[in-house]
Amino acid sequence: MxxxxxxxxxxxxxxGIYIFKNKENExxxxxxxxxxxxxxxxxxxxxxDSRLNIAFLMKEAWGIDFTTTxxxxxxxxxxxKTIKIRQPKYNIxxxxxxxxxxxxxxxxxxxxxxxxxRKCDDSKSIYLGPFRSSDGLKKTKKLFQRIFxxxxxxxxxxxxxxxxACVYKNIDMCLGPCDEETxxxxxxxxxxxxxxxFRGKIGKLKKELVEKMNRMAQNEQxxxxxxxxxxxxxxxxxxxxxxxxxxxxxxxxxxGFYILDKKIQIVILFFRGGYLIDKANLYIETKSKxxxxxxxxxxxxxxxxxxxxxxxxxxxKDFPYISELKKDLSDFTFSKSxxxxxxxxxxxxxxxxxxxxxxxxxxxxxxxxxxINLLLNNIKVALNLKKLPNKIECFDISxxxxxxxxASMVTFVNGTPDKSKYKKFxxxxxxxxxxxxxxxxxxxxxxxxxxxGWEPPDLILLDGGKGHLNKIAKLDLNNIxxxxxxxxxxNEKIDKIYTMNKSKPADFSGNIKAxxxxxxxxxxxxxxxxxxxxxxxxxxxxxxxxxxxxx
Numbered sequence: 001m002x003x004x005x006x007x008x009x010x011x012x013x014x015x016g017i018y019i020f021k022n023k024e025n026e027x028x029x030x031x032x033x034x035x036x037x038x039x040x041x042x043x044x045x046x047x048x049d050s051r052l053n054i055a056f057l058m059k060e061a062w063g064i065d066f067t068t069t070x071x072x073x074x075x076x077x078x079x080x081k082t083i084k085i086r087q088p089k090y091n092i093x094x095x096x097x098x099x100x101x102x103x104x105x106x107x108x109x110x111x112x113x114x115x116x117x118r119k120c121d122d123s124k125s126i127y128l129g130p131f132r133s134s135d136g137l138k139k140t141k142k143l144f145q146r147i148f149x150x151x152x153x154x155x156x157x158x159x160x161x162x163x164x165a166c167v168y169k170n171i172d173m174c175l176g177p178c179d180e181e182t183x184x185x186x187x188x189x190x191x192x193x194x195x196x197x198f199r200g201k202i203g204k205l206k207k208e209l210v211e212k213m214n215r216m217a218q219n220e221q222x223x224x225x226x227x228x229x230x231x232x233x234x235x236x237x238x239x240x241x242x243x244x245x246x247x248x249x250x251x252x253x254x255x256g257f258y259i260l261d262k263k264i265q266i267v268i269l270f271f272r273g274g275y276l277i278d279k280a281n282l283y284i285e286t287k288s289k290x291x292x293x294x295x296x297x298x299x300x301x302x303x304x305x306x307x308x309x310x311x312x313x314x315x316x317k318d319f320p321y322i323s324e325l326k327k328d329l330s331d332f333t334f335s336k337s338x339x340x341x342x343x344x345x346x347x348x349x350x351x352x353x354x355x356x357x358x359x360x361x362x363x364x365x366x367x368x369x370x371x372i373n374l375l376l377n378n379i380k381v382a383l384n385l386k387k388l389p390n391k392i393e394c395f396d397i398s399x400x401x402x403x404x405x406x407a408s409m410v411t412f413v414n415g416t417p418d419k420s421k422y423k424k425f426x427x428x429x430x431x432x433x434x435x436x437x438x439x440x441x442x443x444x445x446x447x448x449x450x451x452x453g454w455e456p457p458d459l460i461l462l463d464g465g466k467g468h469l470n471k472i473a474k475l476d477l478n479n480i481x482x483x484x485x486x487x488x489x490x491n492e493k494i495d496k497i498y499t500m501n502k503s504k505p506a507d508f509s510g511n512i513k514a515x516x517x518x519x520x521x522x523x524x525x526x527x528x529x530x531x532x533x534x535x536x537x538x539x540x541x542x543x544x545x546x547x548x549x550x551x
Contacts, residue, residue: 256354
């Protein structure tokens with residue numbers, strides 16, 4: 001969605017990630033936030049990050065996307081995965097070689113050790129994290145050492161203490177495998193327990209800790225009881241032991257939707273390898289009485305265009321078109337793999353996450369529509385137009401002293417560029433005559449007003465002054481409103497918008513935001529025309545050089 005004050009003001013205050021994009025919808029930067037609204041607002045404050053690259057980022061940023069998460073830790077993991085997949089250029093430029101650390105169990109050792117690592121690329125190890133703070137990592141590591149007696153020493157130290165155990169065994173922080181080979185079975189059993197915990201299965205461990213705590217308390221061993229109480233607290237409050245359920249989310253999509261006033265927002269969350277890595281947004285406005293049918297058709301259409309489909313898709317179990325969707329998905333795949341549409345354990349958490357994202361987007365869309373309609377109405381009133389300028393076509397001319405003349409036509413729909421409707425014209429008018437060139441371009445456009453793909457606009461906007469407007473007014477405009485936009489002179493502050501039958505420019509002094517829509521359209525038309533002209537000029541020079549070259 002396009003960055004503007006309304007969008008920023010109404011962003012969720014939940015944790016999540018945000019993605020800055022350019023006009024071509026390419027990802028520029030991915031960040032995480034404890035509070036999305038507060039973090040994104042900071043980029044537009046006077047006291048924002050002073051790094052030079054941030055300034056470059058904000059000059060190029062045009063749109064923003066976001067995904068809410070259940071916690072800041074989950075946002076951290078989603079940020080990490082998204083950066084790895086999309087590799088945004090400003091994330092690469094801004095990184096300071098610091099990455100968040102994870103806990104690692106090295107399984108390729110006879111007696112696996114626990115350690116911290118900033119890389120998670122060893123296939124012979126398992127990882128837990130990344131951890132947002134080093135304090136959280138240290139406490140969790142200490143917990144594993146206390147409960148399971150797993151070693152954290154290097155191979156050098158391990159071999160050094162083979163004849164004499166280190167101090168960690170004496171304080172019950174390690175089983176001491178360096179000193180007693182007979183501990184191998186017990187040690188490996190503890191490693192198996194740790195593996196299960198890394199996969200989120202901590203129920204058995206919690207039960208054991210509760211039993212030990214109660215037993216110690218009954219025996220009035222209060223110091224030991226408090227130890228188990230603290231470990232239970234760490235387990236219960238640590239995100240990494242209570243994550244979004246992901247036992248079956250190795251290749252799973254979660255579909256959530258939100259409906260408001262015949263507007264449907266669908267969010268599809270992509271879980272791969274147990275982690276939320278990306279999402280898709282689908283939005284339509286419908287007049288149908290069967291909204292569930294619209295949702296089914298939209299989701300089915302989405303997957304029909306995918307080259308691969310996950311083996312499991314989670315959707316609300318009371319959705320009435322599950323069997324039809326399941327059949328469609330099976331038809332879309334060329335393999336014999338079974339597509340399963342169902343719910344998994346604790347699926348309500350996943351559905352809530354998807355639905356919360358859908359609700360956030362639909363609220364944003366509605367508020368943005370309300371703001372845009374208000375601005376378009378301000379334009380309508382200021383220019384005395386016949387109807388709301390939902391579709392604006394802006395024209396500009398580019399040439400070099402009359403040579404290689406071209407014209408551009410850019411289309412703004414609801415205040416936003418619609419590049420699929422951009423047009424460019426090679427002008428045949430001879431000599432440096434901007435009025436005649438503009439007249440030719442607009443006339444050629446109007447001659448195709450009944451052709452498919454050339455539907456009439458609500459407003460034709462010309463890059464020029466009163467002279468351009470008077471010239472175009474002589475054409476058969478098919479009752480379409482026209483206006484021209486001229487840049488301010490040195491002693492003037494804002495651009496001037498001229499309309500027919502008024503000698504003075506329209507008053508936009510209290511409607512700068514509305515005026516900016518017209519300015520943006522003019523700037524885009526200028527850019528598009530200049531790019532086309534440079535391309536023609538380059539080709540003409542190349543052709544001239546070829547003709548002058550000796551055979």
